[in-house]
Amino acid sequence: MEKKYKLNNVTDTLNFAKKFGSNLKKGDVIVLSGELGSGKTKFVEGVLTYFDLENEISSPTFTIVNEYSYKDFPIYHFDVYRLENEDEFYAIGGEEYFDNGLCLIEWGEIISSALPKEYIHIYFEKDDSDENVRILNIQTFGKRFDKYII
Ligand SMILES: Nc1ncnc2c1ncn2[C@@H]1O[C@H](COP(=O)(O)OP(=O)(O)O)[C@@H](O)[C@H]1O
Numbered sequence: 479m480e481k482k483y484k485l486n487n488v489t490d491t492l493n494f495a496k497k498f499g500s501n502l503k504k505g506d507v508i509v510l511s512g513e514l515g516s517g518k519t520k521f522v523e524g525v526l527t528y529f530d531l532e533n534e535i536s537s538p539t540f541t542i543v544n545e546y547s548y549k550d551f552p553i554y555h556f557d558v559y560r561l562e563n564e565d566e567f568y569a570i571g572g573e574e575y576f577d578n579g580l581c582l583i584e585w586g587e588i589i590s591s592a593l594p595k596e597y598i599h600i601y602f603e604k605d606d607s608d609e610n611v612r613i614l615n616i617q618t619f620g621k622r623f624d625k626y627i628i
Pocket residue numbers: 485486487488489490491512513514515516517518519520521584609610611612
C-alpha cells in the first residue's frame with residue numbers, strides 16, 4: 479500500500495509524525511529516505527513526542543544508533559548514512575535490534591538487503607516552490623501496516 483501526504487511546515491510534520499507514532503509497536507521497522515535536510519530527523523522527533531521522549535532527541539550521525547527507553551520497549555534511532563553497505567550493519571549487530579524494539583532508520587536504503595521482510599518506507603521530498611513544504615510518500619511492506627496509514 480502506498481500513500482502520499484503534503485506537510486506544509488515543521489509543525490505539520492511534527493504533528494503528523496506524532497500521530498503516526500501512536501500506531502508503532504515493538505518489532506516495527508521504519509525506513510526514512512530523502513536528501514539531507516528533507517525532514518527525516520524532524521519526523522523521528524515527532525514520533526518520539528508520542529512516546530514522551532522528545533526532549534532527549536539527538537542526531538545519531540556520529541553514533542549510527544541512539545537508544546531511547548520507552549517503558550514498554552526500547553526505541554532505536556539509526557542514521558546509517560556513514561555505513562558502506564549491509565556488511566557494516568551486520569558487523570555492528572544491527573539485525574538484533576529489529577525484534578527487540580521499534581527501529582527508525584534514516585538512510586535505511588543503504589542496508590536494504592538486511593531489512594526485515596515487513597517494514598514501512600517513508601520518502602521525504604522537498605518542494606521547489608516552498609521551503610517549508612515536504613511531500614511524504616509512505617509505502618508499506620506487510621499487511622499489518624496498512625491500518626497505520628489510513
Ligand atoms: N515541513 C517540514 N518538515 C520538516 N522539516 C522542515 C519542514 N520545513 C522546514 N523544515 C526544516 O528542514 C530541516 C530538516 O532537517 P532534518 O530533519 O535534520 O533533515 P534530515 O534528517 O532529512 O537531514 C530542519 O531544519 C527543519 O526546520
